[in-house]
Amino acid sequence: MSNLDLxxxxxxxxGLSAAISAxxxxxxxxVVTKSVPTKNNSVMAQGGINAALGNIKSDSTKLxxxxxxxSSHDLANANMVELLCNEAINAIEFLEKIGVSFSxxxxxxxTKGSIAQRKLGGASAPRACYAQDYTGLKIMHTLLxxxxxxxxxIKDGLFxxxxxxxxxxxxxxxxxxNFNSGKLESIYAKRVLLATGGYGGIYAKNTNSYGSSxxxxxxxxxxxxxxxxxxxxxFHPTTLKGSNILISESARGEGxxxxxxKNERFVDELAPRDVVAKAVFExxxxxxxxYLDLRHIDEQHLKEAMxxxxxxxxxxxNVDATKELVEIEPAVHYSMGGISVNSNFAVKSLAGCFAxxxxxxxxxxGANRLGGNSLLEAVAFGRLSAKKALxxxxxxxxxxxxxxxxxxxxxNYNELSNTKKEVAExxxxxxxxxxxxxxxxxxxxxxxxxxxxxxxxSGQLQYNTxxxxxxxxxxxxxxxxATIKCALERKESRGAHIRVDYTSEDATYTKPSFIxxxxx
Amino acid sequence: MEINIKRENTTQSFNIERASxxxxxxxxxxxxxxxxxxxxxxxxxxxxxxxSVLVNGKEKLACTHKLEDxxxxxxxxxxxxxxxxxxxxxxxxxxxxxxxxxLANYKQELLTTKDENLTKIxxxxxxxxxxxxxxxxxxxxxxxxxxxxxxxAYRYTADKxxxxxxxxxxxxxxxxVWDCTLCGECTLACPMGIDPKGDIVQLRNQSAKFGYMDPNxxxxxxxxxxxxxxxx
Numbered sequence: 166m167s168n169l170d171l172x173x174x175x176x177x178x179x180g181l182s183a184a185i186s187a188x189x190x191x192x193x194x195x196v197v198t199k200s201v202p203t204k205n206n207s208v209m210a211q212g213g214i215n216a217a218l219g220n221i222k223s224d225s226t227k228l229x230x231x232x233x234x235x236s237s238h239d240l241a242n243a244n245m246v247e248l249l250c251n252e253a254i255n256a257i258e259f260l261e262k263i264g265v266s267f268s269x270x271x272x273x274x275x276t277k278g279s280i281a282q283r284k285l286g287g288a289s290a291p292r293a294c295y296a297q298d299y300t301g302l303k304i305m306h307t308l309l310x311x312x313x314x315x316x317x318x319i320k321d322g323l324f325x326x327x328x329x330x331x332x333x334x335x336x337x338x339x340x341x342x343n344f345n346s347g348k349l350e351s352i353y354a355k356r357v358l359l360a361t362g363g364y365g366g367i368y369a370k371n372t373n374s375y376g377s378s379x380x381x382x383x384x385x386x387x388x389x390x391x392x393x394x395x396x397x398x399x400f401h402p403t404t405l406k407g408s409n410i411l412i413s414e415s416a417r418g419e420g421x422x423x424x425x426x427k428n429e430r431f432v433d434e435l436a437p438r439d440v441v442a443k444a445v446f447e448x449x450x451x452x453x454x455x456y457l458d459l460r461h462i463d464e465q466h467l468k469e470a471m472x473x474x475x476x477x478x479x480x481x482x483n484v485d486a487t488k489e490l491v492e493i494e495p496a497v498h499y500s501m502g503g504i505s506v507n508s509n510f511a512v513k514s515l516a517g518c519f520a521x522x523x524x525x526x527x528x529x530x531g532a533n534r535l536g537g538n539s540l541l542e543a544v545a546f547g548r549l550s551a552k553k554a555l556x557x558x559x560x561x562x563x564x565x566x567x568x569x570x571x572x573x574x575x576x577n578y579n580e581l582s583n584t585k586k587e588v589a590e591x592x593x594x595x596x597x598x599x600x601x602x603x604x605x606x607x608x609x610x611x612x613x614x615x616x617x618x619x620x621x622x623s624g625q626l627q628y629n630t631x632x633x634x635x636x637x638x639x640x641x642x643x644x645x646x647a648t649i650k651c652a653l654e655r656k657e658s659r660g661a662h663i664r665v666d667y668t669s670e671d672a673t674y675t676k677p678s679f680i681x682x683x684x685x
Numbered sequence: 686m687e688i689n690i691k692r693e694n695t696t697q698s699f700n701i702e703r704a705s706x707x708x709x710x711x712x713x714x715x716x717x718x719x720x721x722x723x724x725x726x727x728x729x730x731x732x733x734x735x736x737s738v739l740v741n742g743k744e745k746l747a748c749t750h751k752l753e754d755x756x757x758x759x760x761x762x763x764x765x766x767x768x769x770x771x772x773x774x775x776x777x778x779x780x781x782x783x784x785x786x787x788l789a790n791y792k793q794e795l796l797t798t799k800d801e802n803l804t805k806i807x808x809x810x811x812x813x814x815x816x817x818x819x820x821x822x823x824x825x826x827x828x829x830x831x832x833x834x835x836x837x838a839y840r841y842t843a844d845k846x847x848x849x850x851x852x853x854x855x856x857x858x859x860x861x862v863w864d865c866t867l868c869g870e871c872t873l874a875c876p877m878g879i880d881p882k883g884d885i886v887q888l889r890n891q892s893a894k895f896g897y898m899d900p901n902x903x904x905x906x907x908x909x910x911x912x913x914x915x916x917x
Contacts, residue, residue, distance in 0.1 A: 201774060203812050204727040204735045264788030264844050266808045269801040279795050296808070302732055303808050307788075310837060313778055314787035321775055345767075374727040410730045477730050480749050481705075578720030628768040630723050 167338070167562055168193050171554060172354035174325055174339060174381060177207035178301065178540065179522025180360035181308040182547030184317045185263075190555050197323040197341065197352065199380065199633070202309060206362055206374050206523070207543065210301025211413035211473060212285055213293025214260075214544065215537035216253035220270060221282045224290035226250040233538060236287045236437045237531025238660040239675050240394065245508060245528045249538070252545035257294055260544065263311045265304050267296050268470075283418045283470075285536035287437035293537035298415050298473045301540060323350065324633055325380050326569050328357065328388045328518060335517035335560040336388070340567045342636065347627030351567050355559030356517060358510075358550060359385065363500035363523035364648075365398065367641040368597075369589035371497040372404050372411040376637060381524040383640035385504045386647065386682050390515035393526045393677045394502030395644070396652035396662045399534055400598045401498035402441040403457055408481045409496040412457060412474055414438070414536040419470050420462050424490070425453040439533040439661045442495040446598045449494060456490035495598060499523065499539060501530040501661065502651070505679060509557070510550035514681065517560040521550035528677065532660025572635055574621030581620050581631065585638045588612065588645055596649055601666040605653045612646055646685050651678040688752060690714075690722070691759040692769045707758065708736055708747040711770075724770040731876065734813030737761055738770050744815035744874040761818040763827075774814055780830055784838035785856045792848040800845050807840035807884060809877040816871035816881050828860040832871035832881030835862065839884040842891055854888075854895045862888045863899050 171187050173180045176198035187194040196202075217224040229250040234241055257280065261267070273279035284291040296303040312319065322344035329338040329351060338353035361381025366373040386392055402423070403412040417423070417434040423441070424430055425448050432444035448455050459467060464487045467475060478486045504520040505513045506527050512518040521527070522543045529542060595608035617639060622631040655678055657671035658664045688710060689698050699718055704710035708726050715722045727733035729748050736747035739759040747758075747770075764772035794800070816832035823829050830838075838857055842850035862885050871881040889899070 200725070200727070201735065202778070204725075204733050208733050208811070209728050209730070261846075262788070262791045264791075264841060264846055266801060266804045266840075266844075269796050269798045271797050273795055273797075275795055279797065297805075299732075299809060302811065306808065306810060306812070306837075310781060310787045310841075313782050314785060314789065319778060345773075374733060375729070376727070408729070473732070480731065579716065582716050582720075624721060628723060628771060630771075631720060 167353035169195055169354035170559070171356050171358055171551060172197070172339065172352055173358045173360055175360035175362060175522070175524070176202040176319055177205035177360060177362060177522065178305055178308060178543035179547040181312050182544045183358055183360060183521060183551035184312055185308065185315060186548040187551040187555060188315050188317055190552060192555050194317060195352070195354070196317060196319045198319065198321050199324040200376060201321050202319050203305060204374060206377060207305045208302045209372070209374060209411065210540050211298040211411065212415040212418065213283060213295035213300050213537045214257070214304070214540035215288070215292045215535070216257045216294055216541065217250065217290070217292055218254065218257065218278060218280060218282065218294065219290070220273065220277050220280055221291040224292055226253065228289050229253065229292060232287055232289050233529065233535055236533050236535045238533060238670065240531030240659070240677060242528035249529045249542060249545060252549060253541050256541060256545040256548065259548065260304060260307070263307055265296065265307045267294055283415060284435065285414045285418050286435045286441065287535045288537070293418070295415065298413050298471045304540065304544070324636060325361070325384050326636070328384050329353065329567060330388065331561050331563040333561065336515060337517060337560045337562045340569060342571065342632070344628065344633060347625060347629070349567065349569055351564070353562045353564055355562065356519065356554045356557070358554050359504065359518065359520040359524055360522045360547065361524045363503065364641070364644045365497045365500055367589060367592060367645055368398070368497040369586070369593040370409050372401055372409055378637035378641050379500070379524065379644045380637065380640050381520065382504055383643045385512055385515060385518065385520065386643055388515055389681065390518065391505040391513040391679050391681055392503065392647055393505035393679050394651070395648045395680060396655055396678060397501035397532050397660060398497055398648065399438060399499040399501060399661050400442040400495040402438060402445045402495050403493045404496040405478065405482050406492040406494045410477050410481050411498070412478065412491065412493060415471060416457055416459060416474055419467070422458040424456050424458050427453065437533055437535065442598060443663060445493070445495050455493055457493050458490055459486045460488060499534055501532065501534050502526050509553040510546065519550055519554040521546050532662060571626070571632065572621045573626065573632070574623065576621035576623045578622070578631055581622065581635050581638065584615060584617065584620060585634065588615070588638070588641055592645055596652060599663050599665050600652055601664055602653065605649050609646070609649050609653070612642060612649070615642070617642060647680050650685060651680055654678060686752065686754040689755070689757040690769070691757070696757065704752060706748055707740065707745070707750040707752050710752055711747060723768040732811055734811035737813040737815050737818070739818070744818050746813060746876050749876065761814060763818055763820070763823045764814065777812055777814065780834040781837055783856060784830055784834045785852045786834065786837035786841055788841050788844060788847050789852055790848040791846055794845045796845060803843045804840045806879050807836050810836060810879060811877060813876060815874040815876060819870040819874035821868060821870060822864055822866060826860060826864060829864050830857060830861045835888060836879055836881045836884045839888050842888065850891070851895060854892055854897070857888060858892065858897055862892060863901060
């Protein structure tokens with residue numbers, strides 16, 4: 166019989182923050198990940214983590230909440246936003262206590278603290294605490310060290326196939342494909358918390374790590390849970406043209422300009438991401454290439470504040486950003502929508518299951534997320550979600566043999582690879598930064614025509630990366646269809662959802678979109 | 686161009702179109718020539734540490750390495766090979782665990798930029814294990830804690846917020862700082878410019894402050910192998 170109080174699926178910043186918090190509560194907790202603990206989008210977050218510490222200029226949690234709500238285009242829940250912004254202060258204190266090496270300011274006021282803060286888009290004050298431009302990396306690895314020293318067990322190579330329910334239809338575990346053994350594995354627990362990340366990776370042009378296929382969302386969807394705001398997919402304005410490697414908002418936070426090929430600035434660089442991404446896209450659509458210009462910023466300061474960005478620009482664009490322009494284009498970066506959860510992080514219409522981080526929609530980002538709020542959500546809500554999950558009565562664990570038909574056969578990898586590419590390109594072309602009824606319906610038709618049930622992989626199951634790719638693709642298609650359906654139904658433009666055929670906000674749509682598998 | 690990939694006990698050559706990085710070339714081979722080719726990759730931008738391999742005997746991240754004709758690609762050393770270039774890095778967690786690398790006794794401190802600089806480079810570690818693969822000590826002592834675990838240990842001992850790093854210092858004495866030969870291979874291998882060798886030297890200094898000495902030195906000094914004993 167399993168004694169696990171909490172099974173956490175996902176080992177990114179949300180998952181590990183939750184695990185540490187659960188351990189503090191004395192719970193028996195297990196973290197599982199489909200790959201290795203540090204392969205995730207968390208390590209790729211660069212710019213910072215928001216908290217109204219006011220270390221640089223006066224700031225308040227009220228202002229933080231106001232900025233967040235404004236950027237959400239009235240789709241976020243004011244109470245959840247207030248909770249997030251208040252918890253931000255505790256989140257930074259927690260990270261400080263486990264030793265995250267934030268960048269510092271000298272001669273700090275002892276009542277405030279010395280953590281350096283920078284201004285990111287849409288913020289009314291310098292609010293993002295940062296560790297150069299390695300903020301996600303340093304938080305992630307410090308959490309990992311702390312989790313290990315706290316005796317938290319982390320198992321790798323477990324790909325979530327389905328959530329397991331007991332006879333009361335409460336979630337009491339997960340059925341996994343164990344990549345390391347090639348076998349099915351059931352893990353039972355009194356509560357399950359999903360921290361599986363977003364679905365940005367299903368688009369052709371994205372800044373995400375391979376494998377960002379929204380597996381947790383798809384599992385919840387199939388189990389009858391609700392997804393919300395799926396049409397709100399954030400495009401980051403500045404990714405390297407071609408490779409789509411992320412150049413953080415900190416580049417503009419440190420004073421970088423966006424210029425077109427006529428050397429004209431065309432947008433407030435520190436406007437929220439939806440505004441900047443749209444402006445960049447319009448320039449490119451009208452035939453103007455767009456560049457990030459850092460040349461006027463002191464070279465020494467750039468090297469100090471943005472070492473990673475200078476390095477990736479040099480490696481992937483072969484450009485010295487201190488002296489040359491860097492050509493950029495927008496690409497999918499973050500999914501605002503996700504598993505719909507209530508204020509206790511409990512999944513709507515799926516008892517016993519909780520979700521946190523990018524895989525969830527906790528009603529804090531709405532139609533557009535502010536830079537610095539995703540790391541914040543991961544840490545603050547990660548910690549809080551574990552406490553909330555543990556505070557509810559445990560579900561009855563009913564162990565029984567689980568069956569699952571893995572898509573194994575005479576499979577042809579090219580077919581899988583081509584289908585994956587096709588789905589990704591349909592999304593980019595038809596469900597991209599700008600969309601309309603026709604493009605969305607075309608995408609819907611194209612996806613409905615795909616016959617993915619015939620896809621299979623061959624070879625031994627152990628260490629079969631192709632099988633993982635196929636399972637991810639199957640998940641992607643659910644999410645692609647849900648995104649398109651929600652995008653079709655929202656006949657307005659709001660934040661990251663920009664409809665060419667409905668160009669303005671419409672008050673009748675000032676509410677989240679919800680979707681279940683029955684409506685697909 | 687041609688590249689050679691070590692798979693199990695054979696080396697297979699592939700003719701490929703020019704690719705900007707090794708990782709792109711691996712994906713190109715997988716989709717166009719051999720779909721069974723197995724390797725790991727994540728961020729595509731040198732920050733997740735998943736795609737580390739050996740190129741002509743030197744540790745490289747596949748996603749940042751610019752290929753050259755006739756490059757030979759092998760899996761990292763010192764880890765069990767799962768398949769082709771994919772290795773089992775799960776030992777990383779137990780190595781970190783053994784060093785007690787974590788901030789255990791927090792003390793409030795108003796850190797400055799100078800304090801930040803003490804651990805700035807060490808905290809850039811992406812756990813790619815290039816250093817661990819390059820370390821020759823592991824060839825002769827598979828229990829050696831190795832460079833990345835020791836660098837991670839050092840970073841907490843150097844953090845002013847740690848009130849008492851004794852647990853960390855105690856845990857790095859056996860198969861730890863004194864077993865290192867200071868050859869510097871780890872430092873050369875690190876794609877993030879971390880200097881584990883330097884960190885190990887620092888840990889030795891700290892160990893001395895906690896009353897530990899170099900066991901090799903004490904063996905030489907007080908053993909009778911060199912005939913120092915009994916002469917007085």
